[in-house]
Each structure stands twice: as structure tokens, then as C-alpha cells.
Amino acid sequence: MAALQPQGDLLRMSHQETWKVQHEKLHVRHRGHEAMHAEMVLILIATLVVAQIVLVQWKQRHCRSYNMVTLLQMWVVPLYFIIRLYWWRFLSTWGMFSVITSYVIFRATRKPLSCRTPRMVYKWFLLIYKLSYAVGVVGYLAIMFTMFGFNVFFRIKAEDSMDVGVIMLFYGLYYGVMGRDFAEICSDYMASTIGYYSMGGMPSRSLGDDICAVCGQKIFVDVDEEGIIEDTYQLSCNHIFHEFCIRGWCIVGKKQTCPYCNEKVDLKRMMSNPWERTHVLYGQLLDWLRYLVAWQPIIIGVVHGINFTLGLE
Known part of the structure; x- marks a missing residue:
């Protein structure tokens, strides 16, 4: 058999032949372990199911602690x-x-809150969101570019273009998740400090007709008027906001309720442009990636611990 060849013959083999020999050795070593492998698969499936139930219940009952630990x-x-x-x-x-975001969080959690801080915070996290979105899309296109063989026309090695695509996709998705999670924390602190929003109860301040509940600043543009820098947006509950503020609150800060009365926000109505609706799908993808990066390694570690305790290899 090839698995029993001398060491000198192995050194003269090609990469494919060496891989074949190693594969045969692996089969010989694990021969007769089918029952053990089946038990390991059952342990993996059971652990995934139990972990999913625990995480879902934790998120529903104690959403704040779940988000903090995950972040x-x-x-x-x-x-x-x-x-x-x-x-x-x-x-x-x-x-x-980490350094810049730490400074932004420091500014967002100060009391009293500076009138310029909310806009600065949302601008930073909106920049991170847009950059991560663009980098992720470019990375995905680079991967598709390589899979369809277009790299040959530009004389680029498949390994190089695929590596660039995977790295850019990872960077985009990772910083997209981190930016949205930190933006949500800052949104809660700032809105609660301003007083027009309360995470669990009635707001401490009464909202005027010309005040934005997100940043606490006056609104100078009517709903029907076209602003020079930004427009004024009115929700279905009739509360009005600066357009950038309410978009930052809903899209970047992951909030889907009015900052003042907690009525449900219709995101489809807010994002009437079909191209903007991709942000919702992108946000759902980031939520799934959060589970994959934060909890999947722990679940796999638990599975390995169970297998080691039971003497399974």
C-alpha cells in the first residue's frame, strides 16, 4: 500500500500524491470508529440545539446583558x-x-451631554457602516470575480484574488457588526440623557413640536419643505425628526421604534428607494455573523470538552 512506502519515496512524491497517502493513513487510523464518530455528531447536534435555545431565551428575557456579553x-x-x-x-x-470608538463612547456617555455629541456620534458610526458596507461588497465581488475565472484576463493568481476578496469581506462584516452594536449602546445612553427617550418607562421630558427627540435640537425645516443640508422626517406617530438623526437611530442604531413614544417604525416607508432596502438585509446578515463569531467558538469548545471528558477522539 502507498501508506507503507518508505520515507525516501514520500519525499519524492508530488503534493497530490503526498495528500493521498496522508488521507489513506487517516482512514486506517480511524477504521472501526464509526460508532464513536456517530456519537460525536450527535453530541455536536445536541449541543447546537441546546445552545440555540439558551441564547434565544437569554436574548428575549435579558436583551441588554446578552448584547453586552456578545459585544x-x-x-x-x-x-x-x-x-x-x-x-x-x-x-x-x-x-x-478601538481607540476612536472608545473616545466616541466616552463623549456619548458624559453628563451633561454636549449638544454637538449626538450628531458627531451618528456621523462616526454612519461612516463605519458605509465603509464596512462598501468593503464587504467589494470583497464579495472579488470572490465572485475569482470563482468565474475573470482573474485570468488580468493575469492575477486565483489564490491572490481570492485571499483579497475573503479578507475584505471579513473586514467589512466584522467592523459592520462592531459599529452597529456600539452605535446601539451610544443611542440608548444619549437619548436617555437628553430625556425624550426612556428604555423602560415614560420619558422624563415633554417633547415640543419643533424638537428632535434623538439629538434634542430644534428643527428649522418643515416636513413639506426641502432642506439645504437635510430634510425633516415625520413618522406615522406624527413625531418629527432631523432626517439624519432618525436614519441613524433606525438603521445604524438598530432601533425600530419612535424615540419618544416607542411606536413601531415602518422601515419600508422610510426607505422608499429600493437601493436603500439593501441596508435592512445587510443588517440581518450582520446579526447572523454576530452569532457565528461570538458564540460559535464557545459552542465548539464545549463540544470538544464533552468529547474529551467522554474519551472520544
Whole structure:
């Protein structure tokens, strides 16, 4: 058999032949372990089901603590791969994002809140959102570009173009998740500090007809007028806001209720442009990625711990 060839013959083999020999060795080593493998698969499926139930219940009953723990894991987990795999390029972008975002969060949690802070916070996270969206789309197009073989026309190696596509897609999705989660935290703190919004109860201040409940500043443009810099938007509950504020609140800050009366916001009506509706799908993709990055490694670690305890290999 090829698995029993001398070491000298193995050194003269091609990469494909060496892989075939290693594959045969793997089959020989695991022969007769079908029952053990079936048990490991059942453990994996059972752990995934139980973990999903626990996470869903946790999110429904204690949404705030769930979001905080998930965000902390999303922020810390990449450090393990940075140190182990020497991802220094990612470390530089991660460090810069962390420093600037820490300063933004510091400004958003100050009391009393500066009148310029809400706009600054939403501008920063809207910039992160747009950049992550653009980088993710370019990465996805690069992957499709390689899979259909268009890289040959530009004399680009498939490995290089695929690596660039995967890296850009990862960067876009990761920072998209982080930006939206931090924006949600800042939105809660700022709106609660201003007083027109309360996470669980009645607002502490009465909202005037010409005040935006998101930033607490006056609205100078009527709903029917066209503004020079931005327009004024009115929700179905008749409360009016600066357009950038309510879009930042709903799209970037992940809120789907009026900041003042908590009535449901119709996102389809707000984003009448078909191109804008892709932001909703992108947000759903980011929510799924959050679970994959933050909780999947822990679930796999639990599965490995169970297998080790039971003596399964």
C-alpha cells in the first residue's frame, strides 16, 4: 500500500500524491470508529440545539446583558487569532477602530451631554457602516470575480484574488457588526440623557413640536419643505425628526421604534428607494455573523470538552 512506502519515496512524491497517502493513513487510523464518530455528531447536534435555545431565551428575557456579553466577545475574540496567526494588519485597523470608538463612547456617555455629541456620534458610526458596507461588497465581488475565472484576463493568481476578496469581506462584516452594536449602546445612553427617550418607562421630558427627540435640537425645516443640508422626517406617530438623526437611530442604531413614544417604525416607508432596502438585509446578515463569531467558538469548545471528558477522539 502507498501508506507503507518508505520515507525516501514520500519525499519524492508530488503534493497530490503526498495528500493521498496522508488521507489513506487517516482512514486506517480511524477504521472501526464509526460508532464513536456517530456519537460525536450527535453530541455536536445536541449541543447546537441546546445552545440555540439558551441564547434565544437569554436574548428575549435579558436583551441588554446578552448584547453586552456578545459585544465583548466580538471585540476580544479576534485578539486570539491576531496573536496566534500574526495578523498585524488586522491588529492595526482593530487598534485604530478601538481607540476612536472608545473616545466616541466616552463623549456619548458624559453628563451633561454636549449638544454637538449626538450628531458627531451618528456621523462616526454612519461612516463605519458605509465603509464596512462598501468593503464587504467589494470583497464579495472579488470572490465572485475569482470563482468565474475573470482573474485570468488580468493575469492575477486565483489564490491572490481570492485571499483579497475573503479578507475584505471579513473586514467589512466584522467592523459592520462592531459599529452597529456600539452605535446601539451610544443611542440608548444619549437619548436617555437628553430625556425624550426612556428604555423602560415614560420619558422624563415633554417633547415640543419643533424638537428632535434623538439629538434634542430644534428643527428649522418643515416636513413639506426641502432642506439645504437635510430634510425633516415625520413618522406615522406624527413625531418629527432631523432626517439624519432618525436614519441613524433606525438603521445604524438598530432601533425600530419612535424615540419618544416607542411606536413601531415602518422601515419600508422610510426607505422608499429600493437601493436603500439593501441596508435592512445587510443588517440581518450582520446579526447572523454576530452569532457565528461570538458564540460559535464557545459552542465548539464545549463540544470538544464533552468529547474529551467522554474519551472520544
